[in-house]
Each structure stands twice: as C-alpha cells, then as structure tokens.
Amino acid sequence: MSTELKRARNRQMLIFLLVCAGMLVLLGRLYYWQVVEAHSGHNLAQLANEEHVQNIVLSAPRGLIYDAEGRILATNVVRDDVYIEPIQFSTDHPDDYQSSLVTLAHSLHSVLPQVSEDQLYKDFNNGLSKGLQTMRIATRIDPSQSQQLQALRLSDIFLEPRTWRIYPQGSLAAQVLGYVTQSDTANQGVYGIEGQYNALLAGKPGSMTAETDLNGNPLVVGASSEQAPVNGADLSLTINSTIQYFTEMGLAQAVKQMGAQSATALVVDVRTGAVVAMAGVPTFDPNQYWQYANQKGCLGSEDVYFNPALYCSYEPGSTMKAVTMSAALDQHLITPNTTLIDPGYIAFPDAPTVYNWEDLGYGTETMTQVLEHSANVGAAYVAHNILGPSRYYPYLARFGFGQLTGLNDGPETPGTYRTPSNSPQVWTPSDLTRQAFGQSIEASPLQMAMAYATIANGGVMMHPYLVSSINNNGHVTTIQPQVERRVISSSASQLLTGMLMQVVENGLAKTAKVPGYTVAAKTGTATTQGIADTQTEASVAGFIPAQHPQFAILVKIDRPQATIYGGTAAAPLWEAIAQQLMWYYHIPPDDPNS
Amino acid sequence: MQSLKDRGSTQVNVPQRPILAARRRRQLYPFLFHMGPVALCVCSVLLIGLMAVLYLSQVGQAVSANETLVQLHTQEAVLQRQNQDLVDNIAQEQSPSYIAARAQRMGLVPADPASVQVLVVPHLKPVDSHDQRFKP
Numbered sequence: 001m002s003t004e005l006k007r008a009r010n011r012q013m014l015i016f017l018l019v020c021a022g023m024l025v026l027l028g029r030l031y032y033w034q035v036v037e038a039h040s041g042h043n044l045a046q047l048a049n050e051e052h053v054q055n056i057v058l059s060a061p062r063g064l065i066y067d068a069e070g071r072i073l074a075t076n077v078v079r080d081d082v083y084i085e086p087i088q089f090s091t092d093h094p095d096d097y098q099s100s101l102v103t104l105a106h107s108l109h110s111v112l113p114q115v116s117e118d119q120l121y122k123d124f125n126n127g128l129s130k131g132l133q134t135m136r137i138a139t140r141i142d143p144s145q146s147q148q149l150q151a152l153r154l155s156d157i158f159l160e161p162r163t164w165r166i167y168p169q170g171s172l173a174a175q176v177l178g179y180v181t182q183s184d185t186a187n188q189g190v191y192g193i194e195g196q197y198n199a200l201l202a203g204k205p206g207s208m209t210a211e212t213d214l215n216g217n218p219l220v221v222g223a224s225s226e227q228a229p230v231n232g233a234d235l236s237l238t239i240n241s242t243i244q245y246f247t248e249m250g251l252a253q254a255v256k257q258m259g260a261q262s263a264t265a266l267v268v269d270v271r272t273g274a275v276v277a278m279a280g281v282p283t284f285d286p287n288q289y290w291q292y293a294n295q296k297g298c299l300g301s302e303d304v305y306f307n308p309a310l311y312c313s314y315e316p317g318s319t320m321k322a323v324t325m326s327a328a329l330d331q332h333l334i335t336p337n338t339t340l341i342d343p344g345y346i347a348f349p350d351a352p353t354v355y356n357w358e359d360l361g362y363g364t365e366t367m368t369q370v371l372e373h374s375a376n377v378g379a380a381y382v383a384h385n386i387l388g389p390s391r392y393y394p395y396l397a398r399f400g401f402g403q404l405t406g407l408n409d410g411p412e413t414p415g416t417y418r419t420p421s422n423s424p425q426v427w428t429p430s431d432l433t434r435q436a437f438g439q440s441i442e443a444s445p446l447q448m449a450m451a452y453a454t455i456a457n458g459g460v461m462m463h464p465y466l467v468s469s470i471n472n473n474g475h476v477t478t479i480q481p482q483v484e485r486r487v488i489s490s491s492a493s494q495l496l497t498g499m500l501m502q503v504v505e506n507g508l509a510k511t512a513k514v515p516g517y518t519v520a521a522k523t524g525t526a527t528t529q530g531i532a533d534t535q536t537e538a539s540v541a542g543f544i545p546a547q548h549p550q551f552a553i554l555v556k557i558d559r560p561q562a563t564i565y566g567g568t569a570a571a572p573l574w575e576a577i578a579q580q581l582m583w584y585y586h587i588p589p590d591d592p593n594s
Numbered sequence: 595m596q597s598l599k600d601r602g603s604t605q606v607n608v609p610q611r612p613i614l615a616a617r618r619r620r621q622l623y624p625f626l627f628h629m630g631p632v633a634l635c636v637c638s639v640l641l642i643g644l645m646a647v648l649y650l651s652q653v654g655q656a657v658s659a660n661e662t663l664v665q666l667h668t669q670e671a672v673l674q675r676q677n678q679d680l681v682d683n684i685a686q687e688q689s690p691s692y693i694a695a696r697a698q699r700m701g702l703v704p705a706d707p708a709s710v711q712v713l714v715v716p717h718l719k720p721v722d723s724h725d726q727r728f729k730p
Contacts, residue, residue: 072685078675143679161671168685217664245690516712579707589714 054212060203062165063232065177065193067241068276068468074177074194074286077166080146080159082112082138086127089156104154111148112138140164165194171285173244175297175307176237176278176466179286191305193235193466194286196410200470203232233472238274238465243267246580247277251555254573255281259561262297264308266449266554267577270543272481273453273462275407276551277577278446280308299558309449310405310412313442314556317526318566319541320438321371321379322500323451324387327395328367330459330492333386336368336499346377351429354380354437357525368499371522372507376437383436384429392432393419398487399451400461401443407464417441438526449554452541455496456520456549459488501546509540511571514578516589518546521574523566535559538569544578545590551581 037044065074084104093100101124105117115138127135139162141149146159165180165187178192189198206229210218218224251263267277284292284304295304298312306312328334344361347353356362356376362369370378383392396402396417404414417435418427434440446464454461463482470477488496500520503509509521521542527533539556543549553574560569581587629637686692 071688072681075678075682075685077678077682078671161675166682168682169689170691172689172691213660217660217667219660242690245694515707515710516714576707589712592714592716 052211054210054216054218056208056210056218058206058208058226058229059163060205060229061163061231062180062187062203063201063234063471065201066234066236067173067239067244068237068274069240069242070236071241072168073173073237073239073241074165074167076163078161078163079140079143080149080161081136082108082115082141082149083134083136083158083160084124084127085134085156085158086124086132088133089124090128092156104157107152107154108137108149108157111145111152112141114138165286167286169241169245170287171283172241172248173237173239173278174283174286175280175305175309176239177286178305179289192307193237193408196408197233197235197467200233200472201235204230206230231473233470235467236469236471238269238276238468239278240276240584242584243277243577243581244279247577248279248281248283250573250576251279251281254555254557254569257562258557258569260557260559260569261299262308262312262558264312264445264554264556264558265573265577266309266445266552267581268449268453268464268552270453270456270549270552271462273450273464273484274468274481275446275464275466276581278307278309278466280312309445310407310410311444313413313415313444314537314558315439315441315526315528316443316448316541317438317524317537317539318374318376318379319448319452319522319524319539319554320441320443321374321436322455322496322522322541323395323399323401324379324383324392324436325367325371325499326399326455326488326492326496327392328382328386329495330395330488331387331391333391334367334382336366336495338367339364340370340378340381342370342373342375342377344377346381348380348384348429348433351384351433354433368502371499371503374508374523374525379436380433384433389420389429389432392436393421395487396435396441398461398485399454400447400484401441401451405444405446405450405464407446408466412446413442413444415441415443415447438524439529445554445556448539448541449552452543452554453552454487455493455500456543456552457493458490459486459493461485461487497546497549500542504542504546508565508567509542509571511567512540512542512574512578514544514575514582516591517544517578517582517587518591519544519578520546520549521571523571525564525566534564536564536569538564538566540566540570540574542574544582545587547590550585550587551578553577553581 033044062076064072064076067073089101089104090097101121102117105120105124108115108120109117120137123135123137149157149159164182167174167177167179174192176192178190178194178196180194181188181190187202189195189201194201206227208218208224208226210224210226212218247265247267251265254260255263263281265277265279266275268275280297282295282297282304284295289305292304296302297304297306298308302308302311325334329336342356342362342365344359345353345355354376357374360373362373362375365373365375365378367378367382369375370382396419402415402417402422404412417440418431420427431440450461450464461484463484465479465481468479470479497520500522501518503523504513504519504521508523509519512521512523513519519542521540524537524539524541526537526539528535528537537556537558538560539554541552541554543552555570555574555577557569557573563569582589
C-alpha cells in the first residue's frame, strides 16, 4: 500500500470518527431531552406549545343599563393600562441603563403626570430585583395620554387595553344602580341593579386557542378553536333620568337648607307600580365608589352604597294615619264625617294615654278633621276603640307592612311591627294605639310609598318594579305591571282620597298644594323614643292629581334642624317634585278652584 | 423456402405475447409514455419544485390573509373603542346634569313655579294612557 493511499485511508478514518463522535453527541443530547428531562417532571411538549399556542379569554361586554327613555345610565369604555418590562429594559440598555431609565421616566412623567419619576425608579428597581417580566405603572389612562404614549414609541413600554364600567350620568341614581368592582380577572356588580342582576349583565366570557406569531397574533394557518363570548344582557329601568335628577337635586338642597342628616324620596307610577324616581342623600359616585368607603347613610347605620328607600326603615309617624283610616273605612266602621271629642288626649284602660302634638285639643272633630289636624287622639281612638287588633292588623299585612315589597326580588328591609300573633309575649294594646299614628312600627320608604300608591289606585296594590325590560342578545323580556292584591275597596279608596285632599286644602299639608292640581297628601313628623323630640323624621306622602291619580310621591327628611315638621321641612320639596312631574308629563291641570 | 402457409404456422409457434407485454410494461411504467431514468429524475425534481412553489404560494397567501385579519381585528378594536367613547359622550351630554350646567352657563335660570300662571280648561280630559304619558 502506497503512503498516499495510507494517508487517504487515515483521513477517511478520521472523518469517520469525527462523524461518529458528532453522532454520539447528538445521541447523548437526544437521550438527555427524551429520557432524562422527560422524567424530571418538565412537560416539554407543553412548554413548547406555550411558546406558540395561546389560550385567549374573550371577555364578554357587560350589558348596558338604560333609563325609561333610553338614556344610558351605565356603559363600558376601553382604557389602557401602561406596562414596563424591567428585565427587557435592563437587557436592552446594558451600558447606559441608569441614564436610559432617567430619560424614560421623564418621558413617561411628561405624558402621565400621575406617575412620579421617583416612584417609577423605586418600582422599577423593585420589579427588577424581583425578576418581574412586566410591571404595571399606570391604570386607566385617558385616550389622549394613550395617543401621546403611542406616538412616543418608548421601548419596553406597552399599553394593554382594559374594559371599564362607566356611569355617564355620574352619581345619578347611584344607589339604584350600585357599582362594579373591577379586577384583572373578573368584574363583579355590587349593590343595586349591578349586584342584583350581575349574572345577566356580566354575560359569559368565551375563549380562543390558536397558534400565534411572535407578536402573539393568532395565525390563520394551524390549529385553532374558538368559543364565542355571550354578551351581557341590556336592562331598561323604569327610572326617568330627568325626574330622578330633579328629585336628587331637590333632596340635596333640602338637606342643606334644613341642616338635615339625610333624606329619601320616591316617585311611583300608581297605575303600574313602576318606580319613576328613587333617590337618597347622601349618595356616591359609582365611577369613584372607593372614595366613599367611610361614608354612612341611613342615619349612620348603613354604608352610603345602600339604597335608603329599600334599606332604611323608619317610624312613619302621622303618614300612617291614612292607613288606619283606610282600615276603618273599608270595613264601614267609620265615615269621613264620623265624629269624636278630642280634648287633646285620650285615656285607655289597657294602654297609656295618647296625646296630640303639643297636647292640642280640637273638641268635636270629624275623621277628616282628624287627618287635617293630624290628631294622634283620633287615630288611636279608631285603632283601639273602633277597629281593635283583629280588624287592624290584617290591613297592615295587606298593605305590605312587615313584608318585602319584592322590588325585582332584590334585598330590602321588611320593616317590623308587633302584633298579638307575632309577638304574643311582648305585644300590648299600647303598640296598637301607637301604631295607629306611626309609632312602634318600622317601614321602609318604599312600603309607605306603595301604601299611598294603593290608595291612589282605587285600593289595588301593584307590584313595584324597577326593571322594565331585559334584552338578552336579542331576546327581549318585557316586565308587565302586576296586580299584587286588592287591599281596600274602591269606595273606601275614594272616601280616603277625599279626606286626604282636605288635608292639603285645610290641614297641615297646605304647603304641598300644587297650583292647578288636586293633591291628596298627609304629613308625618316622627319622633324616636330615647332621643329629643326635636330630632324628627319629617315626611310627606301623597299622590297627584288626586282626582285621576298618576304618581305617588314620598319625601322624607331625616333630622331636619331648620324646621322639624313634615309640613314645613318635607312638603315644599314634595310640591316641587309634583309640579315638575305634572309639567314633564304634560298632565293637564284638574283643579277648577285654583 | 417456406410457403406463406408455413410462415404463418411458424409465427403461430413463436411465443410473442410475453415479450410484447414486457415491452408494454416497460413503456407504461411509471408513465403512459416511455421515459428514461434521467428524464424521470428531471421530471420528479420539476414536479417536487412545482409542488413546493404551490405550497409556498398557499402559505404566503395564508400569511398575507393572516396579516389582513390581524389588521382588521385591530381596526375593529379601534372602531369599537371609538364607538364606546362616542356612546359615553352622547350619554354624558344627554344627562340632565350636563344640560342643566350648560343652560346655566348660557345664562338661563330655572322657572319660578310661583310665577307660573296655570290655566284650567274645564272638562279637559286628563291623559289616561300610560304610553302617551311616556311619549309626550
């Protein structure tokens, strides 16, 4: 064998050995990944898939909330969050990292004044030390700020859009609507309509699994699967924004003028039971609900987020006298002209003596005059001497006291009162005589408004409701007015309406008179046991026009200081709301005497 | 010399059919026409090339469509966002508080109910219909 041939063979052998060595290395590497790593607990296939397959949650837009005239009360907007990538940033700027950070912070601060440069350095370094891939530095920035940031094209800064719940009308009907708590993963309606109808409003998020490109965009080629989201249902309320606004403004002004602690007002359509306005003061702005966390409503007993018309029960005071009279009228036990002698007090063998306000005596007075004078004596006389427990308490139950009104089946207070059957150990005839004029009984403002709406509606109680229709992705459900029950006869209702009209004409509710319209109303000035008589809950309940009732209105001012009576503290606002209602709905005047 | 008849009988005895079949097979396989190995290789390469071009063309179209789709999605998101902002703006500007504030800025003041003259028209029927009331 020649030397050249030998060399050639050696070279071939060397190449062969090198190839063998390479193959061995590759085999070793293959063994490492396929055997060693596969048994070390790492799911390599999954890790590989995560590189190019994405599971994207398709969020369902939350349903909108409209008022009775189609104005939007709650909607959604998309706003950007600003993120920084600390590790990527430090990698991208290995030499001039600090100076680049200073420049970046300055640029960010110029667009986002809410992001302080010092805080940004601190947060950035914290994020870097914790090894965070991304870090949020600002949330919910304005659209103009988003545009500015996009124009700046800052490296390692990116914007992430997020949907937010917005209430375009601010605090309007806030306690009716509630609010939505928003986190990175889920939105949850809290209080009011948002809480009660959360499942319907929220819809159902969808999902998409797809192979993505380097930028995370789904690829058309490659396997993908998609489950479309189900949009949230849109709700239409019976609330009228204009009347609601006027009521809220009036309440806020009344609270300020009277030096009161809080106030509540309600407007109910007597024919349907639809709640047209439902307002409370103090209230909150659902767009910034977190700022009101320490504020209290319901005379300090509940958070400001609770709807006082549903949650804040109170002793209704003299507005209850109409209910007492209705029970006696319906059973034909009295007429408006039935008389009694009222010396300013009335003694009972089994109950403490009842006195009129400031012990005023009115001599011989008719039942109509009992209401005109708001005489406790007359009401207690009717309840104790004419009706008695067996003929009085069934009417309280039929008017819905002590029971939930069932307003959209939401949470509320049922109120409470003692009867011989529900509190046999503690009930006394004193409860009966006091309940006749609105003490020893607690009712919610909605219950009182519905009681007057029942009287106005010929004695028929309608089921109160707030949501008039639900549009669930094209499937529209309209809530029809529902008759709850007949409470008193039509004739009793007419007689009582006449008596209440006299209260406005000649009695303590004169200040509730609306020019051109017949009004039936009753004032209430409730005191609470254990506190001074000057700390009252002044209220007026009634309906308008009295001859063809359309709306029942309740106004309640808690602890007014400038004047403590229902007729002076609450009636002017009642009159103003009633006046606006008549004008707004173009209801022709019906009082020929005005 | 063989007569024509003999020649004919000789031909009958020659086993021609298998040779013809083999030839035909060779000609037919793999195509319906005769093709040498070089031509076959060239054709295969051309065919594979054609298929690759077609595949790449399809992939290219898919990628292009994907980009268009991404752009459309982005555009849709932007339009949705703008729409939501506009809806929000309209809702704000329809709100009674906004209208009241604007009216105040324009120098308007709320009417004083006390100064309103009410004209009572006898026998004017009140509006009974619920629908009419809500659609004045």
